[in-house]
Amino acid sequence: MTPHERASLRKSLRHARRSLSLREQNDAAVALHNALADQRFFRSAKRLAFYLANDGEIDPSLLFAAALARGQECFLPLLHPCGENRLLFVRYRQGDRLQRNRWGILEPRLQARRRVPARTLDVVLVPLVGFDAQGNRLGMGKGFYDRTFSFRAAARRQRPLLVGLAHECQRVESLERQAWDIRMDRIVSDTANYQPQPI
Numbered sequence: 001m002t003p004h005e006r007a008s009l010r011k012s013l014r015h016a017r018r019s020l021s022l023r024e025q026n027d028a029a030v031a032l033h034n035a036l037a038d039q040r041f042f043r044s045a046k047r048l049a050f051y052l053a054n055d056g057e058i059d060p061s062l063l064f065a066a067a068l069a070r071g072q073e074c075f076l077p078l079l080h081p082c083g084e085n086r087l088l089f090v091r092y093r094q095g096d097r098l099q100r101n102r103w104g105i106l107e108p109r110l111q112a113r114r115r116v117p118a119r120t121l122d123v124v125l126v127p128l129v130g131f132d133a134q135g136n137r138l139g140m141g142k143g144f145y146d147r148t149f150s151f152r153a154a155a156r157r158q159r160p161l162l163v164g165l166a167h168e169c170q171r172v173e174s175l176e177r178q179a180w181d182i183r184m185d186r187i188v189s190d191t192a193n194y195q196p197q198p199i
Ligand SMILES: Nc1ncnc2c1ncn2[C@@H]1O[C@H](COP(=O)(O)OP(=O)(O)OP(=O)(O)O)[C@@H](O)[C@H]1O
Pocket: 137, 138, 139, 140, 141, 142, 143, 144, 145, 146, 147, 150, 178, 180, 181
């Protein structure tokens, strides 16, 4: 796949998810919650990372609320302030103030004492633009998640568990994986659950 084809695939998949109605988005968020809230890996995680839905992404906020209510430690990603194109993870507590980053996406404030290393998270819910049933992921094109979790490829670690979340309309038959792309351990959509075989 050429860079141009990749860019045009991103554009059409982003358009598809943004075209979902409010009703479809709400139904998808409920379906996602029902698919995940009682799964053992989700319930038993001590440290869970979420994201705040943007650009038509499937909304994990019901799961976020459930995890907070259960007393699980919840984290949100934050763009690395030094322009390293990596993510930092900061603890979020109910009622914390959020602020917009340079892309207009809400983030927690960077407080050193609330920050944890990415490798100490148990489960990370990962937004995506496109995916295939083999766990390959197409993101927004900056490589943030790939860089942040590159240690998963190097050390063959199983932690944190990377769970891609998507609308089913974001699935494609097959995505060509580039050398730096990190595969998802699972992908959950509003209608299906994909658990690719580990390589
Ligand atoms: N571990 C890494 N080290 C150095 N560069 C990287 C790494 N991971 C990704 N990149 C670079 O980041 C750029 C974007 O990567 P890619 O197209 O895979 O983004 P993406 O997965 O769609 O985005 P994102 O993860 O932010 O949602 C690529 O040019 C790639 O070379």
